[in-house]
Every structure is written in structure tokens, then in C-alpha cells.
Amino acid sequence: MNKVMSNKLVIALYVLPALILIVTLIYGPILLTGYYGLMEWNGIGPMSFVGLDNYIELVQDSKFWESAGHSFLLAFFSTLSLAGYLIISLILGGKIKGSNLLRKIYLIPMLLSSVAIAQLWIKIYDPNNGMLNSLLMALGVDNPPAWLADPNYVLYAIFVAILWQYAGFYIIIYYAALKGIPETLIEAARIDGANPVQIAYKIKVPLIAGVIKVTIVLAIVGSLKYFDLIYVMTGGGPNGASEVIASYMYQEAFGSYNFGYGSAVAFFLLLITLVITWLTRKLTASGDEVQY
Amino acid sequence: MRDNWKKMLAAIAFTVLFILTACGGGSESSSSGESNENGSDSAGKTIEFMHLWPEGSSKQHFEIVNGIIDEYEQNNPDVKVEVEILGNEQYKEKLKVLSTSNELPDVGMAWPAGFLEPYVSGNMFAPLDDLLEGPLKDKFVAGTAEAYQIDGSTYSLPLELNITPIYYNKRIFDENGVEVPETYEELKAAIQTLADNGVTPVALGNKDRWTGSMWYMYLADRIGGPEVLNKAINRTGSFEDPALIQAAEEIQELVDMNAFINGFNGLGNDEAKGYFINEQAAMYLMATWDLPEWTTNEDNPQEFRDSVEYMKFPTVEGGAGDINSYVGGPGVGLFVAENSDVKEEAKDFVAFFVEKWGEKSVTDAGVIPATKVDTEGIELPQMYIDILNDLNEASNLTLYADVQMSPSVAEVHLDMIQALFGKAVTPEEFVQEQEAALAEEEE
Structure with missing residues (x-):
């Protein structure tokens, strides 16, 4: 086997299929998107080169910035909610009764497709027959809001669904990371008289700091390019109240047939995501990895 | 070394297979009428017809279409109709591609207004005003054929109406x-x-x-x-x-x-x-x-x-x-390609098709045709009959x-x-x- 792997030709050959796929399906389209972003194009007819006009328009487009604001808000909440997931995982890892079952329950949303989750939450939020409003009315609330139709609530209503959707994913990641901490360290701390909170805060969390950083990047990037639930549940409406960058891009490219402009939005989103990822890594970078 | 070659070969074969399967697209092609081999007979003429009602997803539509084609071929023994069927999205894609290489089928389906525009401005579709003046005069519900009008000429004749x-x-x-x-x-x-x-x-x-x-x-x-x-x-x-x-x-x-x-x-x-x-x-x-x-x-x-x-x-x-x-609004309509070499036959076929479709679509498939329907003696739920009667009196659409x-x-x-x-x-x-x-x- 070593002999095979030392042959450069063979290495190239083995890498080739994946390389071809990733170049034609990922990097090629990214470059093309960048190229289309410089064009005025309706998706069918001839293109005309307009230089950076699309980007200039983009910077002045209040609708775009509004949707970007929503995306950043989602990123903020997703990052914040990571703390909650971490606490849940710490508790689950604490050998409480039924933690096995609970872990599986948390994971279930991950197994559902986004469209199914969207349909589920549409039913929950239904203004007249929905579970949530029936509950609120039973509790004596007179006029519960029409969650997905009210511009003041719609964004947060969808955020709840999105956070719910990804809870299981992050809990599993944290849970697995926590499982990797050697039992001996915790044992030693306990003998030294540390209480469970101290153990969690002083030993477990620092040890999985690397994983936490990764999840922060994942949460932020995932939020910035988030699309599915929003598209199915509201389509960005009503009146753009739940529009995010990705849904705005879709609307422009496939709704209004402004493929050039939509591509510019997509490329800009890529740039934003890259910058934010870089920033996050910078900000969360601490000197040395903690080791005991 | 021999082993290496085997592995390389397998890798190559796998790559090629992957690419091939990724590129393969399917289209259903069939010819109605029993004597397809004679389709290229020098005496006979062939109309290529593309539609978007595959047997699997639109059985009733599919059967009506086949029935109409059979009848047309019996009435016109020297004309053969060659059918190609694609699902909705593939149909639109293929039409786009064919139009760029100027190989549109003689007869096909189009949607009103926005869809029609690029084809008409590219001079791909033939105006069908002579049919509207001639055999199909006053057959359509007011406002339906007009939806396919661009600059005063009508480029498709509608089949469906809502x-x-x-x-x-x-x-x-x-x-x-x-x-x-x-x-x-x-x-x-x-x-x-x-x-x-x-x-x-x-x-x-x-x-x-x-x-x-x-x-x-x-x-x-x-x-x-x-x-x-x-x-x-x-x-x-x-x-x-x-x-x-x-x-x-x-x-x-x-x-x-x-x-x-x-x-x-x-x-x-x-x-x-x-x-x-x-x-x-x-x-x-x-x-x-x-x-x-x-x-x-x-x-x-x-x-x-x-x-x-x-x-x-x-x-x-x-x-x-x-x-x-x-x-x-009307749904799909039939167009005739501008560069068709059997334009007259194609137009004749379109006129025949529209008329027959109008007779059968509502009873056989529950689709309201864009042509006026005589509700005398046809069996349908009362609501259909009423709507069809209202349509005959429609002043505008x-x-x-x-x-x-x-x-x-x-x-x-x-x-x-x-x-x-x-x-x-x-x-x-x-x-x-x-x-x-x-x-x-x-x-």
C-alpha cells in the first residue's frame, strides 16, 4: 500500500474524481456566479456587461440591507443559543436518568427534512386552528397574534423553529466532545472538592473550547446563508418582514429574473460569509489549546 | 504492478461511469400510428409534435391526444404525426434549447404573454391569424386567443382555460x-x-x-x-x-x-x-x-x-x-414553427386538434377548453355545465x-x-x- 501511495500518478488519479466533482459542482459555479454578477442578464437572453453596477446598486439597496439585518439577527440568536445547547449537553452528560432517551429526542428534528419541519411549524403557528394559538386562547389570551402574518412577530416565530431544528445537531456535537474528556480528570477534580458547576465551568468547557469555536463558526455561517424554513414558511413575507439574504437572492434571480443582480447578491453573501468566518476565528483565537 | 493497473483501471472506469450517469437525461419518444417505418416515405409528410402530457402523470390528457392524432391520421392518410413527450420542466428546457439551434418541432405547446415573447421576437413561431379568420372563427371564448397575441398577430391557439x-x-x-x-x-x-x-x-x-x-x-x-x-x-x-x-x-x-x-x-x-x-x-x-x-x-x-x-x-x-x-387565463396553447417544412399541414393539424380537444377535454379529463363548449347532452356535474354556459356568454377575460x-x-x-x-x-x-x-x- 505504501508503494502505491508513493506513486504520484496514482495519487493524482485517486484524487481526480473528487477533484473533478468539486471543481465542476462547487468552484466552477462560484466563479460563474461572480462572472454573472457583472452582467445584466434575465437568465435566458443575451447578457450585457455592466461592470460593478450590480454591486453599486446592491450597496444602495435598502431591501438588501434590511434582509442582511435579519440574517445577522439570526446569526446573533443562533450563537447565543449555543450556550443553551452547551448547558443541555453538560446536563445530559451528567448521567441523569433518561439522558439516553432525551438525547435521542433532541436529535429527532435533525432527521426531518426542512420542508417537513416547515410544514409542522406552519401548522403550529396557524392563526386560527394552530396549536400555539389554541393554547394561548385556552390560557385566556384574547387575540393571539397571527404569527406568520404579522410583520412584528414573523421573524422571531421563524427563529424559534430554526433554533429548534438545529438544537439536536449542536447538542450531539457537544455531547460527543464532552464524552471525550478523560474520566480521570473529573475524578481528580472531584477528590479536590470541586462541585459539579465548577467541574463543568473550569474543566469541561475549557477542554472542549476548540469544538465550541467550530460550532460558533458553523452557527454564524449557517445563519447567514439560511434559506429553507424561511422560503417554505413565508417566502420572505409578509412585505419582506422575514426576508434574509439568501431568500432575497432567490427572489431576485428566480422571481424577478434578475439573474445578474441575484448573482451579485450571492457573491456578496459569499464575501460577507468569508469575512465573518475569518473575523470569528480571529476573535475566538486564544493562545494555547487547554490541556491537562 | 499489475495490481496497481487494475486499481487505476477501476478508478478510471468509475469516474467515467459517474460522469456518464450524471449527464444522462431521459425523454420519452414514441410514434403514434402503426406504420412508423414509413414515416419518411417520400409521398407522406411527417408532422413533429411535442407535448407535455406523459402517460404516467397525465393519463387522461395523454389518451385524448393519442385519440385525436389517430383520427387525424385516418382522415389524412398521407400525413404522419410523430410525437415526443416530455414532462413540464424538461419540456420548457428542451424547447429553449431547440429554439437556439432552430430545430423546433412543427407543432408544440406554449404559454401566453411572457413565455411567448422571446420566441416571437426571435421569429420562431408562425402567426396563426388565418386559422382564427377561417376554420376556427368564433370558436374561442372571448379573450382567450388574445392572450397569445403580440403586435396584433396570434402566435398560439389555447387549449385550456380557467x-x-x-x-x-x-x-x-x-x-x-x-x-x-x-x-x-x-x-x-x-x-x-x-x-x-x-x-x-x-x-x-x-x-x-x-x-x-x-x-x-x-x-x-x-x-x-x-x-x-x-x-x-x-x-x-x-x-x-x-x-x-x-x-x-x-x-x-x-x-x-x-x-x-x-x-x-x-x-x-x-x-x-x-x-x-x-x-x-x-x-x-x-x-x-x-x-x-x-x-x-x-x-x-x-x-x-x-x-x-x-x-x-x-x-x-x-x-x-x-x-x-x-x-x-388560458393555459397551454399550440404553436406552429415558423421554419416548419410542413407548415400548411401543421396548421391544419392544429385547427383539427383544437376543435377535437374542445369536444373531449372537459368530459374526458375535466379540463375546460378555451373553445366554446355546447353543453347540450353532455354528462357532467352541474357546476361544470353552469360554468361552461357562463363562459359562452363571457364578455371579457x-x-x-x-x-x-x-x-x-x-x-x-x-x-x-x-x-x-x-x-x-x-x-x-x-x-x-x-x-x-x-x-x-x-x-
Whole structure:
């Protein structure tokens, strides 16, 4: 086997299929998107080169910035909610009764497709027959809001669904990371008289700091390019109240047939995501990895 | 070393296989008529015909088409019809590709207005005015063939048609002592009564936006007459027409009266329809493609289907509109390729097809054809018969606004509709935004 792997030709050959796929399906389209972003194009007819006009328009487009604001808000909440997931995982890892079952329950949303989750939450939020409003009315609330139709609530209503959707994913990641901490360290701390909170805060969390950083990047990037639930549940409406960058891009490219402009939005989103990822890594970078 | 080669070979084979399977697309091709081999017979002529009703997903359509082709071939023994069938999306793709290489089929299917535009400006489709003047004169419901008109010539002949009546639940009307309204004032009074009694008057799924657009279009038609909206869109008029502002005001008045279901801007059309089917809403404005839901669909309770009736959108007092004017639109139509080498035969086939389709589609597939139907002696649910009879008296058909407009203007229109219903804009802003979008595009 070593002999095979030392042959450069063979290495190239083995890498080739994946390389071809990733170049034609990922990097090629990214470059093309960048190229289309410089064009005025309706998706069918001839293109005309307009230089950076699309980007200039983009910077002045209040609708775009509004949707970007929503995306950043989602990123903020997703990052914040990571703390909650971490606490849940710490508790689950604490050998409480039924933690096995609970872990599986948390994971279930991950197994559902986004469209199914969207349909589920549409039913929950239904203004007249929905579970949530029936509950609120039973509790004596007179006029519960029409969650997905009210511009003041719609964004947060969808955020709840999105956070719910990804809870299981992050809990599993944290849970697995926590499982990797050697039992001996915790044992030693306990003998030294540390209480469970101290153990969690002083030993477990620092040890999985690397994983936490990764999840922060994942949460932020995932939020910035988030699309599915929003598209199915509201389509960005009503009146753009739940529009995010990705849904705005879709609307422009496939709704209004402004493929050039939509591509510019997509490329800009890529740039934003890259910058934010870089920033996050910078900000969360601490000197040395903690080791005991 | 031999082993290495085997591995490399396997890797190559795998790569090639991957690429091949990724590129393979499927299309169903078949020829009707038993003597396909003679299709290229020097004496015979072959019409290539492409349609989008595969046997699997549209069996009834498929069979009607085959029946018509068989009959045509029997009547014209020297002409063969060669059929190619693709699903909806692939069809559109393939047509696009064929048109760039100038290899369109002799006869195929097209959609009105926006879809047609690039093909006509590229001189791909032949004008079919001679058919409309000749064998098909007065066969079509008013306004249907016109939807395929560009610069005065008609480039496709429609097969399907939908109009949009208001369906209402007779049982709910009776329980609340509401009479079927005949004028818009009566409609508002009915809505008021229902709302006061705690019944949802109208199911509306305005998340989809085109649903609200139909309410607006009707009010515009009834207040300003059938031409005012069309003129605003085709730029012979303005969207700031007083009638169009008034229609927008009426919409907001209806919203204030709680005419539409709670949370309508967050409900999709299917959810709204669900409310109507659950008998939780008294009225529902929707196209006739939903007729099977109220007549033949066994999934809906018999009791509900029996209580559904329909009415024409009432007239507004002092308005210019006429009760027999409808919002609606034709679906697919048949075109003949401009560069077809059997153009005359193709046109003849189209005329034959349209006529036969009109005779069979509604009885065999429940599809309302764009041609007028003689309801004498055909067996159909009563609602179909009534609608078909109404169609024969239709004075006008206004094509859905978002279909009439170019895609980017349509987006503005639809967004404005949602904002209007949600009271995020005033009626004045509503018309100004659309006027601006239309004017900008005109430049």
C-alpha cells in the first residue's frame, strides 16, 4: 500500500474524481456566479456587461440591507443559543436518568427534512386552528397574534423553529466532545472538592473550547446563508418582514429574473460569509489549546 | 504492478461511469400510428409534435391526444404525426434549447404573454391569424386567443382555460341568513353579517400573493371596466388611474371589515383552501381548476361538496364593469414553427386538434377548453355545465396581472398586493410603486 501511495500518478488519479466533482459542482459555479454578477442578464437572453453596477446598486439597496439585518439577527440568536445547547449537553452528560432517551429526542428534528419541519411549524403557528394559538386562547389570551402574518412577530416565530431544528445537531456535537474528556480528570477534580458547576465551568468547557469555536463558526455561517424554513414558511413575507439574504437572492434571480443582480447578491453573501468566518476565528483565537 | 493497473483501471472506469450517469437525461419518444417505418416515405409528410402530457402523470390528457392524432391520421392518410413527450420542466428546457439551434418541432405547446415573447421576437413561431379568420372563427371564448397575441398577430391557439368565480358555502350562508349577493354593496353587507356572527367570510391565502391579486383585479374591473388595468400594464394608460386607486381603497376597506381570514398574509393558498373545505370560511375566490374539489373529489365529504355553489364577482354600483367579465387565463396553447417544412399541414393539424380537444377535454379529463363548449347532452356535474354556459356568454377575460407583466414588474405587483392587504402601504403608494416599475421598464 505504501508503494502505491508513493506513486504520484496514482495519487493524482485517486484524487481526480473528487477533484473533478468539486471543481465542476462547487468552484466552477462560484466563479460563474461572480462572472454573472457583472452582467445584466434575465437568465435566458443575451447578457450585457455592466461592470460593478450590480454591486453599486446592491450597496444602495435598502431591501438588501434590511434582509442582511435579519440574517445577522439570526446569526446573533443562533450563537447565543449555543450556550443553551452547551448547558443541555453538560446536563445530559451528567448521567441523569433518561439522558439516553432525551438525547435521542433532541436529535429527532435533525432527521426531518426542512420542508417537513416547515410544514409542522406552519401548522403550529396557524392563526386560527394552530396549536400555539389554541393554547394561548385556552390560557385566556384574547387575540393571539397571527404569527406568520404579522410583520412584528414573523421573524422571531421563524427563529424559534430554526433554533429548534438545529438544537439536536449542536447538542450531539457537544455531547460527543464532552464524552471525550478523560474520566480521570473529573475524578481528580472531584477528590479536590470541586462541585459539579465548577467541574463543568473550569474543566469541561475549557477542554472542549476548540469544538465550541467550530460550532460558533458553523452557527454564524449557517445563519447567514439560511434559506429553507424561511422560503417554505413565508417566502420572505409578509412585505419582506422575514426576508434574509439568501431568500432575497432567490427572489431576485428566480422571481424577478434578475439573474445578474441575484448573482451579485450571492457573491456578496459569499464575501460577507468569508469575512465573518475569518473575523470569528480571529476573535475566538486564544493562545494555547487547554490541556491537562 | 499489475495490481496497481487494475486499481487505476477501476478508478478510471468509475469516474467515467459517474460522469456518464450524471449527464444522462431521459425523454420519452414514441410514434403514434402503426406504420412508423414509413414515416419518411417520400409521398407522406411527417408532422413533429411535442407535448407535455406523459402517460404516467397525465393519463387522461395523454389518451385524448393519442385519440385525436389517430383520427387525424385516418382522415389524412398521407400525413404522419410523430410525437415526443416530455414532462413540464424538461419540456420548457428542451424547447429553449431547440429554439437556439432552430430545430423546433412543427407543432408544440406554449404559454401566453411572457413565455411567448422571446420566441416571437426571435421569429420562431408562425402567426396563426388565418386559422382564427377561417376554420376556427368564433370558436374561442372571448379573450382567450388574445392572450397569445403580440403586435396584433396570434402566435398560439389555447387549449385550456380557467376563470375565477367566487365559491361560497350555501349552508353557512343559510345559517347566517345571508342571501347570495348580486351587487358589491350586498357582498359587503353579507361579509359584515358573517363577520358579526363570528364566521370567517373569505378564505384567502395571501402568502402566495397572486391570490390577493385576483381580488384586486376584479375590483379594478368592476369599478373601471375591463380595459383600465390592461391599459396600465401595456402602457397605453396609467396605473395611477382613479379606478385603480379606488379598487385599492376597497381592498383595504374589506380588510378593515375583517372580510379575510385572520392571518391571511401568512397563509398559503392550500391552507386557505383547507379552511374553506373544513367549512370554516364562507367564501373562496379561486380559478376553475379547483372545480373537481367541489364536485368529484371523493376526499372531500359529500355534505361539503353539496353545499358549495359559485357566483360571479358582483358588480359595483356606478362602476364600468360587467358581471360577465372574468379574471382568468388560458393555459397551454399550440404553436406552429415558423421554419416548419410542413407548415400548411401543421396548421391544419392544429385547427383539427383544437376543435377535437374542445369536444373531449372537459368530459374526458375535466379540463375546460378555451373553445366554446355546447353543453347540450353532455354528462357532467352541474357546476361544470353552469360554468361552461357562463363562459359562452363571457364578455371579457382579463389575464392574471402577474402573467401579463414581465417577471420583474410582476414581482413588484405581487409584493405591493401583499403590502396593500397588510396595510403597509396606502392605496396611493400602491399605485405609484407599480406605475414607477412599469414606467421604468418601458424605457
